[in-house]
Amino acid sequence: MVKYIFENKKNDKFDAKIFLFDKKEKKFGTYFEENLSKNELTLIKETIKRENFPENKKDFSVISVGASKVILASFDESKADDLFFQKLGGKLSNVLFESEKAVYYVREKAEEAYHLAYGYELGSYRFDKYFTKKESSHYSTLQSLSFAFEKEKLSEKAYADFSAVASSVNLARDLVNEPANVLTPKTYADEIKKLKKCGLEIEILDEKELKKKDFNLLMAVAQASDNKPYVVVMKWIGNKKQKDFDLALVGKGVTFDSGGLNIKTGSGLEYMNYDMGGSAAVVGTLRALALTNSKANVIGVVGLVENAIAGNATRVNDVITSMSGQTVEIMNTDAEGRLVLADLLTYTQQKYQAKKIVDLATLTGAVLVCLSKAYAGLFSNHDKFAEELLKAGVQVDEKLWRLPVDEHFNKMLDSSVADMRNIGTSRWGGSSQGACFLQRFIDEGVQWAHLDIAGTADEDKGTDLNPKGATGFGIKVLYDYVKNNF
Numbered sequence: 001m002v003k004y005i006f007e008n009k010k011n012d013k014f015d016a017k018i019f020l021f022d023k024k025e026k027k028f029g030t031y032f033e034e035n036l037s038k039n040e041l042t043l044i045k046e047t048i049k050r051e052n053f054p055e056n057k058k059d060f061s062v063i064s065v066g067a068s069k070v071i072l073a074s075f076d077e078s079k080a081d082d083l084f085f086q087k088l089g090g091k092l093s094n095v096l097f098e099s100e101k102a103v104y105y106v107r108e109k110a111e112e113a114y115h116l117a118y119g120y121e122l123g124s125y126r127f128d129k130y131f132t133k134k135e136s137s138h139y140s141t142l143q144s145l146s147f148a149f150e151k152e153k154l155s156e157k158a159y160a161d162f163s164a165v166a167s168s169v170n171l172a173r174d175l176v177n178e179p180a181n182v183l184t185p186k187t188y189a190d191e192i193k194k195l196k197k198c199g200l201e202i203e204i205l206d207e208k209e210l211k212k213k214d215f216n217l218l219m220a221v222a223q224a225s226d227n228k229p230y231v232v233v234m235k236w237i238g239n240k241k242q243k244d245f246d247l248a249l250v251g252k253g254v255t256f257d258s259g260g261l262n263i264k265t266g267s268g269l270e271y272m273n274y275d276m277g278g279s280a281a282v283v284g285t286l287r288a289l290a291l292t293n294s295k296a297n298v299i300g301v302v303g304l305v306e307n308a309i310a311g312n313a314t315r316v317n318d319v320i321t322s323m324s325g326q327t328v329e330i331m332n333t334d335a336e337g338r339l340v341l342a343d344l345l346t347y348t349q350q351k352y353q354a355k356k357i358v359d360l361a362t363l364t365g366a367v368l369v370c371l372s373k374a375y376a377g378l379f380s381n382h383d384k385f386a387e388e389l390l391k392a393g394v395q396v397d398e399k400l401w402r403l404p405v406d407e408h409f410n411k412m413l414d415s416s417v418a419d420m421r422n423i424g425t426s427r428w429g430g431s432s433q434g435a436c437f438l439q440r441f442i443d444e445g446v447q448w449a450h451l452d453i454a455g456t457a458d459e460d461k462g463t464d465l466n467p468k469g470a471t472g473f474g475i476k477v478l479y480d481y482v483k484n485n486f
Helices: 038-051 080-093 111-124 156-177 185-198 207-212 215-224 272-291 339-351 367-372 383-396 407-413 428-438 473-486
Strands: 003-007 018-024 062-065 068-075 101-105 143-150 202-203 230-237 249-257 297-307 320-321 328-329 356-361 376-381 400-402 447-452
Touching: 003 111, 003 156, 038 068, 038 101, 038 111, 062 080, 062 367, 068 080, 080 111, 101 297, 101 376, 111 383, 156 272, 156 473, 185 202, 185 230, 185 249, 185 297, 185 320, 207 215, 215 297, 215 339, 230 272, 249 272, 249 339, 272 356, 272 473, 297 339, 328 473, 339 356, 339 383, 339 428, 367 376, 376 383, 376 428, 383 400, 383 407, 383 447, 428 447
Parallel strands: 003 143, 018 068, 018 101, 101 143, 249 297, 249 356, 356 447, 376 400
Antiparallel strands: 062 068, 202 230, 230 297, 320 328, 376 447
């Protein structure tokens, strides 16, 4: 665990010193020369000339000086916004992997330090608990990252909200990365229960309660698994004078998806422990709101199930009556996430009178065909609500792209024996068909948005802020939306 120190002593010894070099103005940031020895200055000048830094378009130049090193990071002042410093922090997480004690010299604004530390906390994430040998590629040696700034005082308190969000994203990543033999619906519910210490109110509904409350679609997904299902309700009451909830978040938590009788094969089964990414985003968002003492009232509801195969598995052409009373003909048991969400949406509206809802799910492979892994699909019945979410996505670099949810796709769900099918009659527009299915469970007057995060919930290779594996996508955009709208 790296310690971030915002009250740096100038005479501390560091094995890594980080300075910014403005490639446009060809100059260094604040108090560059006074924090370097003559030997270091000489080596830096020689390196800049030899490597043609930063015109060679390298992000960093690393100069070794004995056992320590000086890191030069190139930047363009005109493009140095908050996101730049976050990504710089993420990039530094790789450069500093084998250092122990580093310092970054802040230039003009204190916020620069907080955004860089935030980026480092996100970018340095590793899911390394199952490695039995401590190899350098798995374990960072960095113990502390200090920030030196002379213009105004830096403080850990000012960084607290950033750290709350970053640690919540990393918690969600841990949950998604856990193998399904470890993170069952029961152990997942137990993990969420621990968040009571953050100030959240937690209620856990077990199989008996779910049957009693008519979670019939959710139970149809779970019934073939030895791992029993749970629904967990998390409440954050930031405005005790207000009875209503400002926002409800609903998440799909399929801890492993075999596909059911429509079984996945080969590579299709790989990483199906990731199929609870939507629920992890809900859990992480509620935690972040609690830790930052948000003034909003937000409720999170997640359905935790395993989609397995057995003699009692739900069959194709079975007809299930949902909690809402609508009947569903099961045409594909691998379209299970929408069944889980449908009952969750009904329960959230009936029990808590939610008037504004966002659901999140790794719902369809079709969204990757449409948007690759660059955007999450956004579907909504309310233009202003959708615009607010799109704006929040741009702000935090969790990009959303609005896709259609209309009668063209909705009519594909009509069944000849029930109110609807759980998949459409056409292979085209699968993401919109899934969204239309969910919209059928939204009451009139409720503002609703569905985020299909099947493409953005994990990274194949990794980026500056998202190492390979689970990303925790959705937490930053939802936290920003709540912060700026309530």
